[in-house]
Amino acid sequence: MLENEISKIIIGCAIEVHKQLGPGLLESAYQECLFYELKQKGLKVDKEKPMPIVYKEVKLDHGYRIDLLVENKVVIEIKTVEKLHEVHTAQVLTYLKLGNYKLGLLLNFDVSLLKNGIKRIIN
Numbered sequence: 001m002l003e004n005e006i007s008k009i010i011i012g013c014a015i016e017v018h019k020q021l022g023p024g025l026l027e028s029a030y031q032e033c034l035f036y037e038l039k040q041k042g043l044k045v046d047k048e049k050p051m052p053i054v055y056k057e058v059k060l061d062h063g064y065r066i067d068l069l070v071e072n073k074v075v076i077e078i079k080t081v082e083k084l085h086e087v088h089t090a091q092v093l094t095y096l097k098l099g100n101y102k103l104g105l106l107l108n109f110d111v112s113l114l115k116n117g118i119k120r121i122i123n
Contacts, residue, residue, distance in 0.1 A: 003103040006043070006074045011118060013037035014107050018114040027078045030109045031067055034078070044071050051098055066095050075104035079117075084108050089121060096123035 017033045031047065038045045046069040053063035068076040077092045084106060092104040101123060108117035 001071060001073075003073050006071050007103060007105060007120070009041055009043065010034075010038065010070060010074060010076060010105055013041065014105075014109075014118070015114050018109055018117075021109075023080070023110045023112065025080065025109070027067075027080050027109075030080065030107075031078050034076070034107075035068060038068070038070060045069070046072075051095055053098065064095065064098075066099070069099075069101075073101060073103065075099070075101050077104065077106050079106065079108045080110040081108055082110060084117070084119060089119065092121045093123065096121065 014034055016037055017030060021029065021033065035045055035047050049066040049069045050061060051064040051066055053060045066075050067078045070076065075092060075095045077088070079088055088106055092106050095101070096104050104121040106119040106121060111117035
């Protein structure tokens with residue numbers, strides 16, 4: 001499956017989670033529910049996937065963790081913030097570059113309509 005096909009499934013699942021729960025919960029609640037929905041769709045999903053950082057000869061094994069990685073292709077970063085900022089976009093872009101992934105979705109569940117909390121980021 002290509003990244004765009006996967007992202008459509010992810011967005012559909014995220015909308016379902018948001019429809020059921022609404023805004024106002026912790027990121028971990030949305031992460032668990034989205035993880036469940038994606039697994040129900042038969043997708044391979046890694047949760048809290050370590051993203052090592054290599055600087056010259058130094059390897060930091062657990063420098064960062066990707067919230068969800070779907071089909072080893074699409075990075076999902078979940079937020080519950082009043083407003084997305086450039087630092088959130090930069091975070092996803094860093095994951096994309098470090099892991100050599102093409103597509104990331106930044107999902108902010110702290111909005112009244114989830115479509116207003118979705119940002120697609122391409123490496």
